[in-house]
Amino acid sequence: MSKPAFWLRCEKKEYERRAALTPTTAKRLIDAGFSITVERDEQRIFDDSEYEAVGCTLVENNSWPSAPRDIPIIGLKELPVSDDPLPHTHIQFAHCFKRQAGWEQILSRFHRGGGNLYDLEFLTDANGRRVAAFGFHAGFAGAAAGALALASQRNSETLGILTPFENEDAMVKKVRQALGDTSNIKALVIGALGRCGKGAVDLFQKIGLKDDHILKWDLEETAKGGPFSEILDADIFVNCIYLSSRIPSFITREQIIAAGGQRRLSVIVDVSCDTTNPFNPIPVYSINTTFDKPTVAVDVGSGNPPLCVISIDHLPTLLPREASEQFSSDLLPSLLEFPRREANRVWVDAEKVFKEKLEEAVREINSKA
Numbered sequence: 001m002s003k004p005a006f007w008l009r010c011e012k013k014e015y016e017r018r019a020a021l022t023p024t025t026a027k028r029l030i031d032a033g034f035s036i037t038v039e040r041d042e043q044r045i046f047d048d049s050e051y052e053a054v055g056c057t058l059v060e061n062n063s064w065p066s067a068p069r070d071i072p073i074i075g076l077k078e079l080p081v082s083d084d085p086l087p088h089t090h091i092q093f094a095h096c097f098k099r100q101a102g103w104e105q106i107l108s109r110f111h112r113g114g115g116n117l118y119d120l121e122f123l124t125d126a127n128g129r130r131v132a133a134f135g136f137h138a139g140f141a142g143a144a145a146g147a148l149a150l151a152s153q154r155n156s157e158t159l160g161i162l163t164p165f166e167n168e169d170a171m172v173k174k175v176r177q178a179l180g181d182t183s184n185i186k187a188l189v190i191g192a193l194g195r196c197g198k199g200a201v202d203l204f205q206k207i208g209l210k211d212d213h214i215l216k217w218d219l220e221e222t223a224k225g226g227p228f229s230e231i232l233d234a235d236i237f238v239n240c241i242y243l244s245s246r247i248p249s250f251i252t253r254e255q256i257i258a259a260g261g262q263r264r265l266s267v268i269v270d271v272s273c274d275t276t277n278p279f280n281p282i283p284v285y286s287i288n289t290t291f292d293k294p295t296v297a298v299d300v301g302s303g304n305p306p307l308c309v310i311s312i313d314h315l316p317t318l319l320p321r322e323a324s325e326q327f328s329s330d331l332l333p334s335l336l337e338f339p340r341r342e343a344n345r346v347w348v349d350a351e352k353v354f355k356e357k358l359e360e361a362v363r364e365i366n367s368k369a
Protein backbone atom coordinates (compact mmCIF):
# COMPACT_ATOMS: atom_id res chain seq x y z
CA MET A 1 0.00 0.00 0.00
CA SER A 2 1.31 3.48 -0.85
CA LYS A 3 2.08 5.90 1.93
CA PRO A 4 -0.60 8.39 3.03
CA ALA A 5 0.30 11.84 1.72
CA PHE A 6 -0.50 15.54 1.74
CA TRP A 7 0.53 18.24 -0.73
CA LEU A 8 0.93 21.70 0.83
CA ARG A 9 0.13 24.25 -1.86
CA CYS A 10 1.25 27.87 -1.97
CA GLU A 11 -1.11 30.69 -0.97
CA LYS A 12 -2.03 33.20 -3.64
CA LYS A 13 -3.88 35.74 -1.51
CA GLU A 14 -2.05 39.05 -1.02
CA TYR A 15 -0.42 39.44 2.44
CA GLU A 16 -1.20 35.81 3.32
CA ARG A 17 1.95 34.45 4.92
CA ARG A 18 0.31 31.73 7.03
CA ALA A 19 0.43 28.01 6.27
CA ALA A 20 -1.95 25.15 7.04
CA LEU A 21 1.02 22.83 7.60
CA THR A 22 4.08 24.10 9.43
CA PRO A 23 7.50 22.42 9.46
CA THR A 24 6.61 21.19 12.99
CA THR A 25 3.37 19.49 11.96
CA ALA A 26 4.89 18.26 8.67
CA LYS A 27 7.54 16.48 10.74
CA ARG A 28 4.90 14.94 13.00
CA LEU A 29 3.09 13.61 9.92
CA ILE A 30 6.32 12.29 8.39
CA ASP A 31 7.17 10.56 11.67
CA ALA A 32 3.71 8.93 11.52
CA GLY A 33 4.46 7.51 8.05
CA PHE A 34 3.08 10.25 5.75
CA SER A 35 4.86 11.62 2.73
CA ILE A 36 4.63 15.43 2.57
CA THR A 37 5.11 17.46 -0.57
CA VAL A 38 5.53 21.23 -0.19
CA GLU A 39 5.34 23.85 -2.92
CA ARG A 40 8.13 26.39 -2.75
CA ASP A 41 6.63 29.68 -1.60
CA GLU A 42 8.49 32.92 -0.91
CA GLN A 43 5.38 34.49 0.55
CA ARG A 44 5.06 31.90 3.33
CA ILE A 45 6.48 32.88 6.75
CA PHE A 46 8.32 29.54 6.94
CA ASP A 47 11.37 29.15 4.69
CA ASP A 48 11.34 26.32 2.15
CA SER A 49 14.50 25.06 3.83
CA GLU A 50 12.61 24.56 7.12
CA TYR A 51 10.35 22.02 5.37
CA GLU A 52 13.26 20.43 3.54
CA ALA A 53 15.10 19.98 6.83
CA VAL A 54 12.31 17.83 8.28
CA GLY A 55 12.08 15.56 5.23
CA CYS A 56 9.41 17.17 3.01
CA THR A 57 9.76 16.95 -0.78
CA LEU A 58 9.91 20.46 -2.26
CA VAL A 59 8.23 21.14 -5.62
CA GLU A 60 7.58 24.16 -7.84
CA ASN A 61 5.28 26.98 -6.69
CA ASN A 62 1.65 26.52 -7.74
CA SER A 63 2.24 23.10 -9.31
CA TRP A 64 -0.61 21.31 -7.50
CA PRO A 65 -2.87 21.12 -10.59
CA SER A 66 -0.48 18.49 -11.97
CA ALA A 67 -0.15 16.60 -8.66
CA PRO A 68 -1.20 12.92 -8.71
CA ARG A 69 -4.99 12.79 -8.33
CA ASP A 70 -4.90 10.68 -5.19
CA ILE A 71 -2.85 13.18 -3.14
CA PRO A 72 -5.00 15.55 -1.05
CA ILE A 73 -4.06 19.21 -1.56
CA ILE A 74 -3.95 21.23 1.64
CA GLY A 75 -3.94 25.03 1.77
CA LEU A 76 -5.50 27.79 3.79
CA LYS A 77 -7.33 30.36 1.77
CA GLU A 78 -9.41 30.41 -1.39
CA LEU A 79 -7.92 29.27 -4.70
CA PRO A 80 -7.54 32.02 -7.31
CA VAL A 81 -10.75 32.55 -9.30
CA SER A 82 -10.85 30.28 -12.35
CA ASP A 83 -13.23 28.08 -14.26
CA ASP A 84 -10.94 25.04 -14.33
CA PRO A 85 -12.48 21.79 -13.06
CA LEU A 86 -11.02 20.54 -9.75
CA PRO A 87 -10.35 16.78 -9.73
CA HIS A 88 -8.37 16.58 -6.44
CA THR A 89 -9.42 16.43 -2.84
CA HIS A 90 -8.83 19.89 -1.30
CA ILE A 91 -8.60 20.78 2.38
CA GLN A 92 -8.88 24.56 2.89
CA PHE A 93 -11.16 27.48 3.78
CA ALA A 94 -13.24 27.87 0.64
CA HIS A 95 -15.87 30.35 1.87
CA CYS A 96 -18.54 28.91 -0.38
CA PHE A 97 -20.88 26.94 1.91
CA LYS A 98 -22.87 29.94 3.14
CA ARG A 99 -23.84 31.25 -0.28
CA GLN A 100 -21.02 33.79 -0.30
CA ALA A 101 -20.34 35.70 -3.52
CA GLY A 102 -19.42 33.25 -6.31
CA TRP A 103 -20.25 30.14 -4.26
CA GLU A 104 -21.92 28.21 -7.09
CA GLN A 105 -19.00 28.83 -9.46
CA ILE A 106 -16.53 27.48 -6.91
CA LEU A 107 -18.60 24.37 -6.20
CA SER A 108 -19.26 23.86 -9.89
CA ARG A 109 -15.48 23.45 -10.39
CA PHE A 110 -15.57 20.49 -7.96
CA HIS A 111 -18.69 19.10 -9.62
CA ARG A 112 -17.13 19.20 -13.06
CA GLY A 113 -13.76 17.84 -11.89
CA GLY A 114 -15.12 15.18 -9.55
CA GLY A 115 -13.00 16.54 -6.70
CA ASN A 116 -13.81 16.70 -3.03
CA LEU A 117 -13.68 19.66 -0.63
CA TYR A 118 -13.15 19.46 3.12
CA ASP A 119 -13.68 23.01 4.35
CA LEU A 120 -11.57 23.76 7.42
CA GLU A 121 -14.41 25.85 8.83
CA PHE A 122 -16.58 22.72 8.93
CA LEU A 123 -14.18 20.37 10.71
CA THR A 124 -15.87 20.34 14.10
CA ASP A 125 -15.65 18.40 17.35
CA ALA A 126 -18.52 16.58 19.09
CA ASN A 127 -19.74 19.92 20.57
CA GLY A 128 -19.82 21.61 17.19
CA ARG A 129 -16.68 23.67 17.97
CA ARG A 130 -14.09 23.97 15.23
CA VAL A 131 -11.16 21.59 15.68
CA ALA A 132 -8.80 24.34 14.55
CA ALA A 133 -9.36 28.09 14.48
CA PHE A 134 -7.29 31.24 14.41
CA GLY A 135 -9.22 33.11 17.11
CA PHE A 136 -6.51 33.54 19.74
CA HIS A 137 -4.11 35.31 17.40
CA ALA A 138 -6.93 37.37 15.87
CA GLY A 139 -7.64 38.78 19.32
CA PHE A 140 -3.95 39.21 20.11
CA ALA A 141 -3.22 41.01 16.83
CA GLY A 142 -6.44 43.06 17.04
CA ALA A 143 -5.55 44.30 20.51
CA ALA A 144 -2.05 45.17 19.28
CA ALA A 145 -3.48 47.10 16.32
CA GLY A 146 -5.81 48.91 18.73
CA ALA A 147 -2.90 49.85 20.98
CA LEU A 148 -0.93 51.13 17.98
CA ALA A 149 -3.95 53.18 16.88
CA LEU A 150 -4.18 54.68 20.37
CA ALA A 151 -0.49 55.62 20.24
CA SER A 152 -0.99 57.30 16.83
CA GLN A 153 -4.05 59.15 18.07
CA ARG A 154 -2.13 60.47 21.08
CA ASN A 155 0.39 61.93 18.60
CA SER A 156 -2.50 63.46 16.61
CA GLU A 157 -1.77 61.01 13.80
CA THR A 158 -3.71 58.26 12.05
CA LEU A 159 -2.38 54.70 12.19
CA GLY A 160 -0.60 53.86 8.94
CA ILE A 161 -0.21 50.59 7.03
CA LEU A 162 0.09 47.39 9.09
CA THR A 163 2.38 44.62 7.85
CA PRO A 164 2.82 41.09 9.26
CA PHE A 165 5.23 40.79 12.16
CA GLU A 166 8.07 38.27 12.18
CA ASN A 167 6.85 36.94 15.51
CA GLU A 168 4.88 37.78 18.65
CA ASP A 169 7.87 39.31 20.48
CA ALA A 170 8.41 41.78 17.64
CA MET A 171 4.74 42.79 17.81
CA VAL A 172 4.79 43.29 21.58
CA LYS A 173 8.04 45.29 21.34
CA LYS A 174 6.62 47.56 18.64
CA VAL A 175 3.48 48.27 20.67
CA ARG A 176 5.48 48.96 23.85
CA GLN A 177 7.76 51.34 21.95
CA ALA A 178 4.83 53.17 20.39
CA LEU A 179 2.86 53.58 23.63
CA GLY A 180 5.62 54.18 26.18
CA ASP A 181 4.16 54.06 29.69
CA THR A 182 1.10 51.78 29.66
CA SER A 183 0.30 51.88 33.37
CA ASN A 184 -2.64 54.24 32.93
CA ILE A 185 -4.20 52.62 29.87
CA LYS A 186 -7.54 50.90 30.38
CA ALA A 187 -8.97 48.22 28.08
CA LEU A 188 -12.33 46.47 28.03
CA VAL A 189 -12.64 43.13 26.24
CA ILE A 190 -16.11 41.68 25.62
CA GLY A 191 -16.16 37.97 24.80
CA ALA A 192 -13.09 37.63 27.04
CA LEU A 193 -13.65 33.92 27.73
CA GLY A 194 -13.54 32.95 24.05
CA ARG A 195 -10.59 32.28 21.75
CA CYS A 196 -10.25 35.84 20.40
CA GLY A 197 -10.98 37.39 23.79
CA LYS A 198 -8.25 35.38 25.50
CA GLY A 199 -5.78 36.54 22.84
CA ALA A 200 -6.72 40.20 23.33
CA VAL A 201 -6.32 39.91 27.12
CA ASP A 202 -2.94 38.20 26.65
CA LEU A 203 -1.66 41.08 24.48
CA PHE A 204 -2.77 43.69 27.00
CA GLN A 205 -1.00 41.76 29.77
CA LYS A 206 2.16 41.41 27.68
CA ILE A 207 2.34 45.15 26.93
CA GLY A 208 2.13 45.88 30.63
CA LEU A 209 -1.43 46.99 31.38
CA LYS A 210 -2.31 46.56 35.04
CA ASP A 211 -4.61 43.60 35.59
CA ASP A 212 -7.35 45.78 37.10
CA HIS A 213 -7.13 47.98 33.99
CA ILE A 214 -8.11 45.06 31.76
CA LEU A 215 -11.86 44.54 32.10
CA LYS A 216 -12.80 41.04 31.00
CA TRP A 217 -16.47 40.75 30.16
CA ASP A 218 -18.40 37.82 28.81
CA LEU A 219 -22.06 36.71 28.84
CA GLU A 220 -22.51 37.30 32.57
CA GLU A 221 -21.48 40.96 32.42
CA THR A 222 -23.53 41.81 29.33
CA ALA A 223 -26.66 39.99 30.54
CA LYS A 224 -28.10 43.27 31.86
CA GLY A 225 -28.26 44.52 28.27
CA GLY A 226 -26.48 47.45 26.58
CA PRO A 227 -25.62 50.14 25.81
CA PHE A 228 -22.86 50.17 28.43
CA SER A 229 -21.41 53.39 29.82
CA GLU A 230 -18.38 51.38 31.03
CA ILE A 231 -17.16 51.19 27.42
CA LEU A 232 -16.80 54.98 27.33
CA ASP A 233 -14.43 54.74 30.32
CA ALA A 234 -11.91 52.47 28.60
CA ASP A 235 -9.20 53.77 26.22
CA ILE A 236 -9.55 50.70 24.02
CA PHE A 237 -12.65 48.53 23.64
CA VAL A 238 -12.18 45.15 21.93
CA ASN A 239 -15.27 43.24 20.84
CA CYS A 240 -14.65 39.50 20.54
CA ILE A 241 -18.11 37.98 20.92
CA TYR A 242 -19.57 35.25 18.78
CA LEU A 243 -22.81 36.89 17.67
CA SER A 244 -25.60 34.36 17.26
CA SER A 245 -28.79 36.37 17.78
CA ARG A 246 -30.14 39.91 18.08
CA ILE A 247 -28.75 41.61 21.19
CA PRO A 248 -28.99 45.23 22.38
CA SER A 249 -26.19 47.45 21.07
CA PHE A 250 -23.07 47.60 23.24
CA ILE A 251 -22.49 51.23 22.29
CA THR A 252 -24.39 53.80 20.20
CA ARG A 253 -23.51 56.99 18.35
CA GLU A 254 -25.99 58.96 20.51
CA GLN A 255 -24.22 57.76 23.64
CA ILE A 256 -20.83 58.80 22.22
CA ILE A 257 -22.06 62.24 21.20
CA ALA A 258 -23.81 62.75 24.55
CA ALA A 259 -20.56 61.97 26.42
CA GLY A 260 -18.92 64.94 24.66
CA GLY A 261 -15.41 65.67 25.95
CA GLN A 262 -15.88 63.39 28.97
CA ARG A 263 -15.25 60.26 26.92
CA ARG A 264 -12.07 58.29 27.49
CA LEU A 265 -12.77 55.75 24.73
CA SER A 266 -10.40 56.40 21.79
CA VAL A 267 -10.24 53.13 19.85
CA ILE A 268 -12.73 50.33 19.18
CA VAL A 269 -11.38 47.07 17.77
CA ASP A 270 -14.21 44.98 16.38
CA VAL A 271 -12.51 41.60 16.10
CA SER A 272 -15.90 39.92 15.61
CA CYS A 273 -16.40 42.06 12.50
CA ASP A 274 -20.15 41.61 12.20
CA THR A 275 -19.95 44.80 10.20
CA THR A 276 -22.79 44.18 7.79
CA ASN A 277 -24.86 42.02 10.14
CA PRO A 278 -28.15 43.79 10.95
CA PHE A 279 -27.58 42.82 14.62
CA ASN A 280 -24.04 44.28 14.79
CA PRO A 281 -23.84 45.42 18.44
CA ILE A 282 -21.43 48.24 17.52
CA PRO A 283 -23.52 50.26 15.03
CA VAL A 284 -21.13 53.21 14.87
CA TYR A 285 -19.28 52.25 11.67
CA SER A 286 -20.17 50.42 8.49
CA ILE A 287 -17.04 49.24 6.67
CA ASN A 288 -14.35 46.64 7.13
CA THR A 289 -10.96 48.29 7.41
CA THR A 290 -7.78 46.93 5.84
CA PHE A 291 -4.06 46.57 6.55
CA ASP A 292 -3.46 49.53 4.20
CA LYS A 293 -5.94 51.74 6.03
CA PRO A 294 -6.55 50.07 9.40
CA THR A 295 -8.87 52.63 11.00
CA VAL A 296 -12.11 54.38 10.17
CA ALA A 297 -13.20 57.51 12.06
CA VAL A 298 -16.48 57.54 13.98
CA ASP A 299 -18.77 60.56 13.71
CA VAL A 300 -18.44 61.86 17.29
CA GLY A 301 -20.08 65.27 16.94
CA SER A 302 -18.13 68.49 16.45
CA GLY A 303 -15.50 69.50 18.98
CA ASN A 304 -15.33 66.08 20.62
CA PRO A 305 -12.16 63.96 20.93
CA PRO A 306 -11.58 61.53 18.06
CA LEU A 307 -12.64 57.89 18.06
CA CYS A 308 -11.71 55.28 15.48
CA VAL A 309 -12.67 51.69 14.71
CA ILE A 310 -10.49 48.83 13.48
CA SER A 311 -12.57 46.18 11.73
CA ILE A 312 -10.08 44.00 9.84
CA ASP A 313 -11.48 40.54 9.14
CA HIS A 314 -8.15 38.66 8.70
CA LEU A 315 -6.19 39.82 11.72
CA PRO A 316 -4.22 36.57 12.34
CA THR A 317 -2.30 37.33 9.12
CA LEU A 318 -0.40 39.91 11.22
CA LEU A 319 1.15 37.07 13.25
CA PRO A 320 1.70 34.39 10.61
CA ARG A 321 4.21 32.25 12.45
CA GLU A 322 2.47 31.75 15.78
CA ALA A 323 -1.00 31.72 14.22
CA SER A 324 0.05 28.95 11.79
CA GLU A 325 1.76 26.92 14.51
CA GLN A 326 -1.32 26.95 16.70
CA PHE A 327 -3.79 26.26 13.92
CA SER A 328 -1.71 23.49 12.41
CA SER A 329 -1.09 21.72 15.72
CA ASP A 330 -4.84 21.84 16.50
CA LEU A 331 -5.51 20.36 13.06
CA LEU A 332 -2.88 17.63 13.38
CA PRO A 333 -4.96 14.98 15.22
CA SER A 334 -7.56 15.15 12.42
CA LEU A 335 -4.88 15.04 9.71
CA LEU A 336 -3.40 11.92 11.29
CA GLU A 337 -6.87 10.32 11.01
CA PHE A 338 -7.33 11.34 7.36
CA PRO A 339 -6.36 7.92 5.91
CA ARG A 340 -9.22 6.43 8.00
CA ARG A 341 -11.61 9.29 7.22
CA GLU A 342 -14.57 7.05 6.31
CA ALA A 343 -14.70 6.03 9.98
CA ASN A 344 -13.83 9.41 11.49
CA ARG A 345 -16.74 11.66 12.51
CA VAL A 346 -14.87 14.94 11.88
CA TRP A 347 -14.18 14.04 8.24
CA VAL A 348 -17.49 12.22 7.65
CA ASP A 349 -19.47 15.27 8.81
CA ALA A 350 -17.36 17.67 6.76
CA GLU A 351 -17.85 15.56 3.62
CA LYS A 352 -21.59 15.46 4.26
CA VAL A 353 -21.75 19.27 4.32
CA PHE A 354 -19.77 19.40 1.08
CA LYS A 355 -22.09 16.93 -0.67
CA GLU A 356 -25.18 18.87 0.46
CA LYS A 357 -23.74 22.21 -0.69
CA LEU A 358 -22.58 20.70 -3.97
CA GLU A 359 -26.10 19.46 -4.72
CA GLU A 360 -27.52 22.86 -3.78
CA ALA A 361 -25.09 24.62 -6.14
CA VAL A 362 -25.84 22.26 -9.01
CA ARG A 363 -29.61 22.78 -8.53
CA GLU A 364 -29.09 26.57 -8.49
CA ILE A 365 -26.94 26.51 -11.64
CA ASN A 366 -29.37 24.22 -13.48
CA SER A 367 -32.33 26.40 -12.52
CA LYS A 368 -30.62 29.44 -14.08
CA ALA A 369 -29.57 27.57 -17.24
Ligand SMILES: NC(=O)c1ccc[n+]([C@@H]2O[C@H](COP(=O)([O-])OP(=O)(O)OC[C@H]3O[C@@H](n4cnc5c(N)ncnc54)[C@H](O)[C@@H]3O)[C@@H](O)[C@H]2O)c1
Binds near residue numbers: 217271273312
Ligand atom coordinates in the same frame (compact mmCIF):
# COMPACT_ATOMS: atom_id res chain seq x y z
N1 LIG B 1 -11.31 39.60 12.64
C1 LIG B 1 -10.69 38.43 12.47
O1 LIG B 1 -9.64 38.33 11.84
C2 LIG B 1 -11.28 37.19 13.12
C3 LIG B 1 -10.53 36.01 13.18
C4 LIG B 1 -11.06 34.91 13.86
C5 LIG B 1 -12.35 34.97 14.38
N2 LIG B 1 -13.08 36.13 14.23
C6 LIG B 1 -14.46 36.24 14.77
O2 LIG B 1 -14.40 36.52 16.15
C7 LIG B 1 -15.60 36.04 16.77
C8 LIG B 1 -15.26 35.26 18.01
O3 LIG B 1 -14.58 34.07 17.65
P1 LIG B 1 -14.02 33.07 18.77
O4 LIG B 1 -13.33 31.94 18.04
O5 LIG B 1 -13.26 33.82 19.80
O6 LIG B 1 -15.38 32.56 19.39
P2 LIG B 1 -15.59 31.83 20.77
O7 LIG B 1 -16.87 31.09 20.64
O8 LIG B 1 -14.35 31.11 21.19
O9 LIG B 1 -15.78 33.02 21.82
C9 LIG B 1 -16.86 33.90 21.80
C10 LIG B 1 -17.09 34.41 23.21
O10 LIG B 1 -18.11 35.41 23.12
C11 LIG B 1 -18.95 35.25 24.24
N3 LIG B 1 -20.22 35.92 23.95
C12 LIG B 1 -21.15 35.59 23.02
N4 LIG B 1 -22.18 36.47 23.06
C13 LIG B 1 -21.87 37.38 24.01
C14 LIG B 1 -22.52 38.51 24.51
N5 LIG B 1 -23.71 38.91 24.04
N6 LIG B 1 -21.94 39.20 25.51
C15 LIG B 1 -20.74 38.81 26.02
N7 LIG B 1 -20.06 37.75 25.56
C16 LIG B 1 -20.62 37.03 24.58
C17 LIG B 1 -19.06 33.74 24.42
O11 LIG B 1 -19.51 33.40 25.71
C18 LIG B 1 -17.60 33.33 24.17
O12 LIG B 1 -16.84 33.35 25.37
C19 LIG B 1 -16.32 35.25 15.69
O13 LIG B 1 -17.34 36.05 15.15
C20 LIG B 1 -15.26 34.98 14.66
O14 LIG B 1 -15.80 34.84 13.35
C21 LIG B 1 -12.57 37.23 13.63
